[in-house]
Amino acid sequence: MTTAPHGGPDAQGIPRWDFSTNANACGPCPSALAAVQQADARHYPDPAYTALRESLAAFHAVDAARIVLAGSASEFIGRFTAWMAREGGQRVWLPVLAYGDYAHAAQAWKFERVHDPARAHLAWLCEPSSPLGEVEPFARSVVASGAQVVLDRAYEPLRLSGRCGLEPAALRQVWQLWTPNKAMGLTGVRGAYAIAPERAVAEARALDQLAPSWPLGAHAVALLDAWATPTAQDWLAHSLQTLREWKRQQLSLLDALGWRALPSDANYVCAAPPRPLDAPALRAVGIKLRDTTSFGLPGHWRLGVLPPEAQAALGTALRRAEVFE
Known part of the structure; x- marks a missing residue:
């Protein structure tokens, strides 16, 4: 069975640090849950x-x-x-x-x-x-x-x-x-x-x-x-404040690592690494990004905004040469 490319869990289960989807990383909303x-x-x-x-x-x-x-x-x-x-x-x-x-x-x-x-x-x-x-x-x-x-x-x-x-x-x-x-x-x-x-x-x-x-x-x-x-909408409004700060930090991390990020108004960003990534190697250490080739944008990866702990794990992995081809 073939499926369309998508972010999120795969045959290896749920990634520990899942940058591949665009869900609100502050969630789940308590009242909705x-x-x-x-x-x-x-x-x-x-x-x-x-x-x-x-x-x-x-x-x-x-x-x-x-x-x-x-x-x-x-x-x-x-x-x-x-x-x-x-x-x-x-x-x-x-x-x-x-x-x-x-x-x-x-x-x-x-x-x-x-x-x-x-x-x-x-x-x-x-x-x-x-x-x-x-x-x-x-x-x-x-x-x-x-x-x-x-x-x-x-x-x-x-x-x-x-x-x-x-x-x-x-x-x-x-x-x-x-x-x-x-x-x-x-x-x-x-x-x-x-x-x-x-x-x-x-x-x-x-x-x-x-x-x-x-x-x-x-x-x-x-x-x-x-x-x-109103309860869910109030929670959402507060979560956006947090996501803005996390996004600022994530963009700073990518810039420091030599990635070229494209403009974005949302809780995700597309960016090109300084050299090709070895996605399976990243996945092996619990990190998943979203290859944007299926969107028509080869050579880039979409990263949802995640908390600082996830960003630290991403930074550590990307500094290791083995995650690059």
Whole structure:
């Protein structure tokens, strides 16, 4: 069985120092973790997720009919692409560097990738972008193109600087995809949701109809419910202050070791080492980074921001010649 490249645990288990994922390293959020642990797994959730939809809608100040629930961001990406194909979509626009599932879903449904967003039926945006953590430079022209646009906001809650490149009026015209498990430090709980554009309630209903029964289990419902509470949001705001300091320290470490880091507004950074890395050697000492070749950025590694103890372990390993090829 082959799987798409991804960070996190592998055949060797959970890395002791896992820089390869972008989860909030201050987590898990205590209130969200408690909600997940107390979830009633003995019973099915409400198949319509009525209370959850209303909670998320209130959190974002939108109509509940605009909330589309999904098993994960990747599940939504696949379902949305399938819906577009059913509606006659044939061409897709993607950022130059992007999460691989956008292209994977497009290829599965035989979409042609185009470079001019005005020719696209479907377009994907991500801010802060993955893997770079920056503003998408073509976002405004993509929104104005007339395509169905999905803005992946997985890392918006973990933004450490800057601001979204789209104004509120533009945001109301696009689909907004949210995956709070990263911000809550609970990536093992799969669950996501999208907010449909203002005048796309019928389209949101069509996407709901394409979903399997109960796309969210009890634990995902608990996580998303907790995410929308003031307690979790206050914890998140405080965690960002810590992450900013950890990021400053991590960038200083990489610079001292001769790495060239690219700009990033998020809780991760892409950087090029002074010479090629031996990833298996790093993994053998409990450290995992994310090779960005699958994103379209060879020669670089994405590193999530981790606490000083993890940074010290990384520094020690990188100073040893055996982790370089």
